[in-house]
Amino acid sequence: MTPLYIQAFGGVDDRGLHSVAGTRPWDAGQAGPDEVRRDQVLDKQYPAFGKLSLPDRLAFAASSIALTPGGTAPLAACGMCLASEYGSFSTDLRYQESIAAGFPSPAIFSSTLPSSAISDVAIYFGIKGPNRVLCGPDAIVDIFACASRLIAHEKCTSVLVIALSAMEAQDRQSAIARRPVAMSNSAWAFLLSGIGNDTLRISIAAEPGDASAAAKADDVSLYSLARLFMQGAEGEIPLTIPQYRGKIILTKET
Amino acid sequence: MEMPVILEQSEIICGLGALAETVTDLIDGASAIAPGPWFDVPVAVVPFPDARFRELDACAHRLLSAVDLSDVRPERTALIYCAAKGDISAVEQPAKACSTPAASPDLWAQAKAVEKTAGKQFGRTIAVSTACASGALGVEIAHELLTDGEIDHALLFGFDPLSRFVVSGFFALGALSRAGARPFDAARDGLTPGDGAAIALLSRRTAYAGDIVIAGAGSSNDANHRTGPSRDGSGLHAAARAALRNARMTPKEVGAVKCHGTGTLYNDAMEAKALTLLLDDRYPPCASFKGALGHTSGGGALLEIIIGAECLRRHTLPPTAGFEAAGIDEPLPICAHSRPIKQPAMLCLSAGFGGVNAAVVLREFA
Amino acid sequence: MMEELIETLKQQIITTLKLSDIKPADIDPDTPLIGGNLGIDSIDTLELLVLLEKEYRVTVPDVNIGRKAFASVRAMAQYITDNRRP
Numbered sequence: 001m002t003p004l005y006i007q008a009f010g011g012v013d014d015r016g017l018h019s020v021a022g023t024r025p026w027d028a029g030q031a032g033p034d035e036v037r038r039d040q041v042l043d044k045q046y047p048a049f050g051k052l053s054l055p056d057r058l059a060f061a062a063s064s065i066a067l068t069p070g071g072t073a074p075l076a077a078c079g080m081c082l083a084s085e086y087g088s089f090s091t092d093l094r095y096q097e098s099i100a101a102g103f104p105s106p107a108i109f110s111s112t113l114p115s116s117a118i119s120d121v122a123i124y125f126g127i128k129g130p131n132r133v134l135c136g137p138d139a140i141v142d143i144f145a146c147a148s149r150l151i152a153h154e155k156c157t158s159v160l161v162i163a164l165s166a167m168e169a170q171d172r173q174s175a176i177a178r179r180p181v182a183m184s185n186s187a188w189a190f191l192l193s194g195i196g197n198d199t200l201r202i203s204i205a206a207e208p209g210d211a212s213a214a215a216k217a218d219d220v221s222l223y224s225l226a227r228l229f230m231q232g233a234e235g236e237i238p239l240t241i242p243q244y245r246g247k248i249i250l251t252k253e254t
Numbered sequence: 255m256e257m258p259v260i261l262e263q264s265e266i267i268c269g270l271g272a273l274a275e276t277v278t279d280l281i282d283g284a285s286a287i288a289p290g291p292w293f294d295v296p297v298a299v300v301p302f303p304d305a306r307f308r309e310l311d312a313c314a315h316r317l318l319s320a321v322d323l324s325d326v327r328p329e330r331t332a333l334i335y336c337a338a339k340g341d342i343s344a345v346e347q348p349a350k351a352c353s354t355p356a357a358s359p360d361l362w363a364q365a366k367a368v369e370k371t372a373g374k375q376f377g378r379t380i381a382v383s384t385a386c387a388s389g390a391l392g393v394e395i396a397h398e399l400l401t402d403g404e405i406d407h408a409l410l411f412g413f414d415p416l417s418r419f420v421v422s423g424f425f426a427l428g429a430l431s432r433a434g435a436r437p438f439d440a441a442r443d444g445l446t447p448g449d450g451a452a453i454a455l456l457s458r459r460t461a462y463a464g465d466i467v468i469a470g471a472g473s474s475n476d477a478n479h480r481t482g483p484s485r486d487g488s489g490l491h492a493a494a495r496a497a498l499r500n501a502r503m504t505p506k507e508v509g510a511v512k513c514h515g516t517g518t519l520y521n522d523a524m525e526a527k528a529l530t531l532l533l534d535d536r537y538p539p540c541a542s543f544k545g546a547l548g549h550t551s552g553g554g555a556l557l558e559i560i561i562g563a564e565c566l567r568r569h570t571l572p573p574t575a576g577f578e579a580a581g582i583d584e585p586l587p588i589c590a591h592s593r594p595i596k597q598p599a600m601l602c603l604s605a606g607f608g609g610v611n612a613a614v615v616l617r618e619f620a
Numbered sequence: 621m622m623e624e625l626i627e628t629l630k631q632q633i634i635t636t637l638k639l640s641d642i643k644p645a646d647i648d649p650d651t652p653l654i655g656g657n658l659g660i661d662s663i664d665t666l667e668l669l670v671l672l673e674k675e676y677r678v679t680v681p682d683v684n685i686g687r688k689a690f691a692s693v694r695a696m697a698q699y700i701t702d703n704r705r706p
Contacts, residue, residue, distance in 0.1 A: 426666065
C-alpha cells in the first residue's frame, strides 16, 4: 500500500469531539455524538446542518472538525473515500415510515443513499476530486486502500477518508440489520496526502482473515490512530475488523 | 508487454431482456417503456419482462449461471457489488423479510448473499454505493485492483430493481416523466425508472483482437447540490478528462459516447455542456439508452457499460429512443437512428445524487 | 386570523425543514422564503408542498403557482386561505 500521511483529522464518538487540539467531552445533558450541535464543529451559521440525516450529520461533523482549522492544501482536487458501516439503514426506515404515513418525504428520500453522507461535505468545503463509497463492516480497511490507490494512480494528491458508523438508536434492534450493531455511533475523518511534511505516515498491513468471524460491534482502531497522531507517536494498532488480520502502522518519516 | 484489463464475460437483465437481444433491439430503435400507473404512481417505468428478477436471489442465480467461473481462483477474485439501493424489499416488507434470512437493506449483506449463491468464497467482497454512478465506480475499483495485481479477477454484480420505495421517492422529488424519458429532447420532462441487473467478469491478461479493454476510469464530485447537478457541466467534464488521462487517450480518439442522458431538464443540459468542454464541437456520435431502458440506477451504470461494450463490438451505436428534436443549446449529435462507430473507443458517462460523476473508457483491441 | 396562521406557519416551516438555528422571530413574513437567508433550497420547497397538503389539504398544481405561493410566509398564508378545502 502506498503510504499515506495524515494532515488533519476530526472525530465524534461517545468520548467527545476529537481534533488535533485534543478531545472535548460532550456538554452536560448532551447524550453523545447523535446530539452534536453545529456550533461545536462550525463557527459560521449553516442552516442545512439540522436538516442532515443522522449519518450525514456525523460525517459532516467529523469532516468539519478536520477541515475547518484551515492551513491545509486547497481542497478542490481532493478526493473523498467514505466507509459507511450501515449505509443509509436508518434513513431508509424513516423514508418507508413517511410512505406508510401517506406523505413520502422528498428530503428524507434524497438521503436514502449511503453516498449522501459525502454530499454536504463536498458542497460545503468545495471538494471536487474522485469519490469512493463502500459499505459494510470492513469497508474501513478497503477505504484506506482506496485512498492509497487513488494517490498511487495519480488521480489526486490528497484524500479525505471518512469512516462512519451511524444508526439511530431506535433501529439498533431491528431484525433486518442481520448482524450485531454497535451500541453508539461514531464518525472519523482523516485528511491524507501522498506527500509528507513532518507528519506521521500511516500504512495498513492487512490480509484477508477469517471470513467466517462474526462482525465485531466495537472498533477502537481509529480512536487509537487519532491519539497516536496527536501524540506525534509511532505505533501499531491492531485491526479489529472482522474479515481482516493486520494492523495500522504509524511511523515517523526519517 | 502490456496487459490491460479485459471484459471477459458479461450478462444483463433489463426491460429488453438479456444482453444480445437487448443490443439488437436497441439498434432497431426499440423501447421497453411501459405506461403507468406503477406502484400507485402515475408514471411510466421500464419493468423486467419477468418481475421475479426483482428478488436478489432469483437474479443472482440467473446472472451467475450466465458466467463461467471454472477458470477463476476465488481467493484471487474480488466480488464487487454495485447498487444505489439494491434490494430494498426487507424495508418495504419487514414481516416477509423474517422468513428470508439474507434479506436486508445492508448492501454488504446483499453482496455476501450473492457470494453464497455463487457457492464460492471470494478473496474479498466489496459493496460500492455511489448513487446512480455505483456500477461505474465498481468498474474503476476493479480496474485499479487488477492493474496493481492485487487480484486476478473481478466479478462485478450490479442490482437496482424497481420498487415503490424508489419510484415514490423520485416522484416526490418531481423528477419523473409521465409518459417516458426523452433524453436530450426539447419536450423532455423527467426520468423513467427501470429495472436493471448486470454481471461482468474482468481479468488482466494479454489482449487479443476483438477483446474489449477497460482502458481507464475516473470520477469527480460537482460539490453543488444534493440532487441537482452543477449547471456548467464542469464536474462531469472533470470525470471524463480523468478517465481519458487514466486511459492515456485524448478526447479525439473517442469513437462514441454512451451518455448518462436521464431525460431530466437539468442533467441533459449539463451533460451537453460537459461534452462540449471535452470535445469542443468535434463530437463523435452520442446516445443515451435511458429512453429505451429507463434509468436503471447504480447497478444500471454497470449494465450500460456492458451494453456499450457490446455496441462497440458491433461497431454500431444505437439511436436514442424518445429523441425527436434537440432541446439542448449545444449541437450534440444525438439522433433517432443508429450510426456506425468509426473509432474503436467508447466513453461511458454516469452521474448520481450527491454530485458524483464517473466515466469509464472502453477500447476494442485491434 | 392571518397573523395567527403566519405564526403557526413559521413554526411548521422550522419544524418541517429542520431549521435548527432559526426561531420564529427570525423569520420576516414578507421576505423571500426560497433563496433567502433561511437556506431554503429546491428540496425544501418540495417539503413545503408536502406540508401544505398534509396540514392544510391544499395542493399546488404547477411550478409557477408554487413560486407565487412560496414567495413569502405571508404569501403562503394567503394561498392557504384562498385554497383550503373545507
